[in-house]
Amino acid sequence: MQSTIDSLSPSPTLRIDELSPEERAVYATLKPERLPRHVAIIMDGNGRWASRRSLKRFVGHQQGAKTVQQVTETASRIGLPWLTLYAFSLENNLRRPRAEVSFLMRLLKTYLESNVERMRANNIRFRCIGRTHELAPDVQEKMRWVEETTAENTGTTLTLALNYGGRSELVDAFRGLVVELKQKHLGPEHITEEDIHRHLYTAHMPDPDLLIRTSGEQRISNFLLWQIAYTEIFVTERYWPDFSGVHLLEAIANFQCRERRYGAIGEDGGEVEEDPDRIRIAVS
Numbered sequence: 001m002q003s004t005i006d007s008l009s010p011s012p013t014l015r016i017d018e019l020s021p022e023e024r025a026v027y028a029t030l031k032p033e034r035l036p037r038h039v040a041i042i043m044d045g046n047g048r049w050a051s052r053r054s055l056k057r058f059v060g061h062q063q064g065a066k067t068v069q070q071v072t073e074t075a076s077r078i079g080l081p082w083l084t085l086y087a088f089s090l091e092n093n094l095r096r097p098r099a100e101v102s103f104l105m106r107l108l109k110t111y112l113e114s115n116v117e118r119m120r121a122n123n124i125r126f127r128c129i130g131r132t133h134e135l136a137p138d139v140q141e142k143m144r145w146v147e148e149t150t151a152e153n154t155g156t157t158l159t160l161a162l163n164y165g166g167r168s169e170l171v172d173a174f175r176g177l178v179v180e181l182k183q184k185h186l187g188p189e190h191i192t193e194e195d196i197h198r199h200l201y202t203a204h205m206p207d208p209d210l211l212i213r214t215s216g217e218q219r220i221s222n223f224l225l226w227q228i229a230y231t232e233i234f235v236t237e238r239y240w241p242d243f244s245g246v247h248l249l250e251a252i253a254n255f256q257c258r259e260r261r262y263g264a265i266g267e268d269g270g271e272v273e274e275d276p277d278r279i280r281i282a283v284s
């Protein structure tokens, strides 16, 4: 698992001098040796941001697209290797009015066209995950163009989850794994966690250390279900169009105060009995 990740790992350089004064003030409170390697974000609240201002929903999405670029650039300046954004879910595609879906697709194309130069200037590598083959051919073409144009960049990898669902990712992974097992004449008892990892869309990335959700909802919404097993979750009430690089840094500061245990005992877990067999178990 490790070798697949490391061979493709970005190696961003720090560009702290390019942070805004507010960002630099928060960055100064961070421990650089404890920066997350991978931050994932559920960008939510574009619609509510707009309706609070008596604006149409599409204005919220437009503002949200600007936030995507700003937050990505801050991530690249602090040397974050992986940033994954939930931009369009399978459920969005199926359940939103056609006019909104078609607006989001046009917005995505415009975003890609107008930001490819900034991605180059910021050494950002662009990738997509999801059932992207189901999107319109012109959108796919634009995505492939930006992926190819930025492929050699070595800074932050920005991954957009598009037409993405965590359960359908698992279905796709299991389908791929069954084919592989058949080819190798192996039975299901040979399946390991690493095999499943290898067949995920995210096989080339480490799992997210931190998952941020904007707009206050306390849900995962079918995002990276396998990958977030031990991810720290940070929910902010702020709507996505109001989120910024400063808020990303604040979320990272909060993350750095957490103790990650991965199922083990914490640092102040108390004394461990040397001979557990001596403990009387009373069940009443």
Ligand code: FPP
Pocket (backbone or CB within 6 Å): 043, 044, 045, 046, 047, 048, 049, 061, 062, 064, 065, 068, 086, 087, 088, 092, 104, 107, 108, 111, 160, 240
């Ligand atoms: C949630 O807002 C957000 C989305 C539907 C996906 C995110 C889309 C963007 C940030 C804009 C486009 C992005 C790119 C990369 C071009 P919502 O409509 O669910 O908000 P609501 O819950 O307040 O209605």
